[in-house]
Amino acid sequence: MEKKEVIVPIGPYHPLLEEPEFFKLFCEGEKVVGIDWIAGYNHRGIEKISEGKSYDQVPFLVERICGICSTSHPLAYVNAVENLVGLEIPERAKYIRTFIAEMERIHSHLLWVGLAGHFLGYNTVFMWAWKWREPTLDIMELVTGNRGNYGIMCPGGVRRDMSEEDFPFVQSKLDDIKTKVEMLTKAVLDDPVLLARLKGVGILTAQDIHNYGAVGPVARASGVAIDVRRDDPYAAYNMLDWEMVVVTEGDMLARAKVRLLEIFQSIKIVEQCMARLKEIKGDIVVKVREVPPGEGIGHAEAPRGECFHYVRSDGTNRPIRHKIRAPSYVCIPTFEKSVVGGQIADALICLAGVDPCYCCTERLSAVAENGKTLDGETLLRLSVEKTEALKAKGTPV
Amino acid sequence: MDIFYFLIFPGFLFAALVGLVFTWVDRKVTARLQWRVGPPFLQPFYDFGKLLSKEITVPKQGERISFLLAPFLGLLATALVATILGFSIVFPARGFIGDLIVVLYLLIIPSLAIIIGGFAAANPLSSIGASREMKMIMAYELPFILAILVPVIKSDYSVNINLIMLSQQQHGATAGSLSGFIAFIVCLLVVQAKLALPPFDIPEAETELMAGPCIEYSGGLLALFKLTRAMLLFLLPLFLVILFFGGISVSGWHLLAGILKIVLVLVIIVIIKNTNPRLRIDQALRFFWVNCTLLSILAILLAYLGL
Numbered sequence: 001m002e003k004k005e006v007i008v009p010i011g012p013y014h015p016l017l018e019e020p021e022f023f024k025l026f027c028e029g030e031k032v033v034g035i036d037w038i039a040g041y042n043h044r045g046i047e048k049i050s051e052g053k054s055y056d057q058v059p060f061l062v063e064r065i066c067g068i069c070s071t072s073h074p075l076a077y078v079n080a081v082e083n084l085v086g087l088e089i090p091e092r093a094k095y096i097r098t099f100i101a102e103m104e105r106i107h108s109h110l111l112w113v114g115l116a117g118h119f120l121g122y123n124t125v126f127m128w129a130w131k132w133r134e135p136t137l138d139i140m141e142l143v144t145g146n147r148g149n150y151g152i153m154c155p156g157g158v159r160r161d162m163s164e165e166d167f168p169f170v171q172s173k174l175d176d177i178k179t180k181v182e183m184l185t186k187a188v189l190d191d192p193v194l195l196a197r198l199k200g201v202g203i204l205t206a207q208d209i210h211n212y213g214a215v216g217p218v219a220r221a222s223g224v225a226i227d228v229r230r231d232d233p234y235a236a237y238n239m240l241d242w243e244m245v246v247v248t249e250g251d252m253l254a255r256a257k258v259r260l261l262e263i264f265q266s267i268k269i270v271e272q273c274m275a276r277l278k279e280i281k282g283d284i285v286v287k288v289r290e291v292p293p294g295e296g297i298g299h300a301e302a303p304r305g306e307c308f309h310y311v312r313s314d315g316t317n318r319p320i321r322h323k324i325r326a327p328s329y330v331c332i333p334t335f336e337k338s339v340v341g342g343q344i345a346d347a348l349i350c351l352a353g354v355d356p357c358y359c360c361t362e363r364l365s366a367v368a369e370n371g372k373t374l375d376g377e378t379l380l381r382l383s384v385e386k387t388e389a390l391k392a393k394g395t396p397v
Numbered sequence: 398m399d400i401f402y403f404l405i406f407p408g409f410l411f412a413a414l415v416g417l418v419f420t421w422v423d424r425k426v427t428a429r430l431q432w433r434v435g436p437p438f439l440q441p442f443y444d445f446g447k448l449l450s451k452e453i454t455v456p457k458q459g460e461r462i463s464f465l466l467a468p469f470l471g472l473l474a475t476a477l478v479a480t481i482l483g484f485s486i487v488f489p490a491r492g493f494i495g496d497l498i499v500v501l502y503l504l505i506i507p508s509l510a511i512i513i514g515g516f517a518a519a520n521p522l523s524s525i526g527a528s529r530e531m532k533m534i535m536a537y538e539l540p541f542i543l544a545i546l547v548p549v550i551k552s553d554y555s556v557n558i559n560l561i562m563l564s565q566q567q568h569g570a571t572a573g574s575l576s577g578f579i580a581f582i583v584c585l586l587v588v589q590a591k592l593a594l595p596p597f598d599i600p601e602a603e604t605e606l607m608a609g610p611c612i613e614y615s616g617g618l619l620a621l622f623k624l625t626r627a628m629l630l631f632l633l634p635l636f637l638v639i640l641f642f643g644g645i646s647v648s649g650w651h652l653l654a655g656i657l658k659i660v661l662v663l664v665i666i667v668i669i670k671n672t673n674p675r676l677r678i679d680q681a682l683r684f685f686w687v688n689c690t691l692l693s694i695l696a697i698l699l700a701y702l703g704l
Binding site for chain 1: 427431528604605674
């Protein structure tokens with residue numbers, strides 16, 4: 001008897017996804033036998049817009065790529081520009097950048113824990129994790145003036161200095177977060193029902209990680225020790241004492257573990273940053289007078305993995321090419337390995353497990369017709385032709 | 398007169414009103430557990446009224462008649478359960494031998510209605526939800542019936558709800574004995590599954606199947622499903638209280654104590670709901686067939702021995 005496949009659509013609008021995205025799960029009964037990913041619902045042409053902005057304006061633009069990791073993109077971008085110019089930034093600015101980046105990691109990981117709970121139908125964890133995430137936003141508001149997009153990175157340093165008077169408040173909030181996350185970690189690792197849902201689900205081996213080129217917590221949960229903060233240190237990471245969290249199991253539980261344990265490392269880094277910022281005085285920014293022709297690359301370890309920016313300059317005050325690769329872009333293809341063969345219920349937590357961020361990912365949309373990819377000029381020609389045809393008919397355009 | 402009993406008290410209208418109040422309790426307790434404020438008292442009524450005023454859409458490829466009739470089927474069965482349970486408390490004389498068995502049958506019908514509606518909608522997500530609901534019925538019915546044998550044995554083999562209640566009022570609540578307590582735990586978990594609450598909200602799995610069987614329902618039909626669920630949220634705890642906690646007698650303080658008992662069972666259900674993630678369908682199946690069935694068999698043996 002021939003088995004009949006059913007397509008279970010996850011998306012384009014689905015409670016599992018915070019953003020529009022489309023996964024087709026090919027299922028036989030409850031078993032997933034195949035997956036297809038259709039992207040392009042979120043394309044906003046950021047790279048193209050970036051070519052029309054001056055170097056100082058671009059951080060504000062790339063910050064708006066993603067609301068969750070809104071400082072990783074500017075950080076990677078300023079790293080790229082500084083790499084292009086060959087600039088060394090003041091030490092104080094380095095620590096401030098590290099502080100912001102790590103606070104963002106804390107908030108992003110707590111956000112993920114909450115969402116993962118929600119996807120498992122555990123709404124209490126969702127609400128609690130998000131409540132405990134609030135102090136990080138308060139800290140950000142105090143330090144940068146914003147709760148969401150911090151607007152603090154600029155080529156050559158940071159825009160806003162930190163005041164020592166704020167540190168006691170920050171410290172008290174951090175202590176608060178620490179005790180709460182300790183409790184949460186214990187609760188997650190002890191709950192038999194959660195373990196039943198997470199353990200041994202969506203396993204990715206180290207070989208799979210290499211094959212797909214996955215990065216970030218997903219790779220570190222499979223025993224692949226990659227972290228831009230250690231492998232190619234930027235900001236102040238090589239001057240601080242911290243450890244990379246690596247777990248070898250490669251299942252969903254390991255991914256949750258890596259993220260929860262990274263919160264503690266981030267708290268440790270933030271505390272060290274505050275201690276160093278009390279000692280180091282001086283400028284927070286070096287004026288970038290001129291950007292010479294050439295190319296620069298910069299990356300930053302976003303909460304989801306390596307975020308990569310490439311900038312090319314022709315000597316004017318605007319980049320002529322700005323290429324962005326977000327971590328989710330390389331993590332999403334691993335679904336082929338982790339989802340297929342499992343049940344629908346497991347598939348969905350696997351989709352959430354890499355913490356995919358679709359608005360980060362979609363830099364390019366290719367339009368295909370009859371199996372042939374259409375390029376920009378063809379699309380423009382087609383569009384003009386259609387307009388002409390409509391005009392000829394006399395239909396209002 | 399019978400039609401009054403069925404439609405007004407203790408049947409449909411009474412159960413519906415109390416059920417909606419109980420959903421408010423559920424939502425309020427849930428909200429407090431999650432550090433939220435929770436809805437105002439009349440919110441479930443507003444929601445119901447709003448749904449009634451919305452348009453009803455029927456999927457083009459769906460099975461029209463069964464799609465439209467399924468919600469009524471569930472509601473009628475639930476109202477009948479309300480009438481029978483209400484009779485056993487308010488008018489004991491109107492009870493009949495075997496009404497316990499009738500109630501057990503009627504309690505399956507809301508789930509069957511959901512299955513019929515889910516398959517009739519011809520949506521892949523609702524079909525998966527309906528097939529999961531089917532597996533869940535097969536999973537929990539066996540331990541449920543086995544566990545309910547315990548109060549039957551305890552009340553000297555009577556299958557009349559009123560007699561079970563009276564025997565407890567003379568000899569103490571069933572849940573007070575070891576076997577009764579084990580049976581109560583099993584029944585509580587089954588009730589959790591019957592109400593499709595976490596950890597057994599597998600057929601509806603909001604973040605997987607987007608409400609599963611109910612996905613294509615809208616407007617008044619969805620309101621009927623919600624109302625059925627609300628009535629069950631009142632009737633199932635009431636049923637547990639009748640079987641295991643000596644039921645309710647309608648005289649003075651006893652009535653208040655009875656209401657407290659029901660609310661207590663409800664709050665336990667809400668707490669279980671809020672402290673567990675959703676299980677996978679195979680895990681739920683194994684849980685009911687192995688753990689719960691063995692527990693209920695143990696309870697029956699203990700009850701047989703008089704423990």
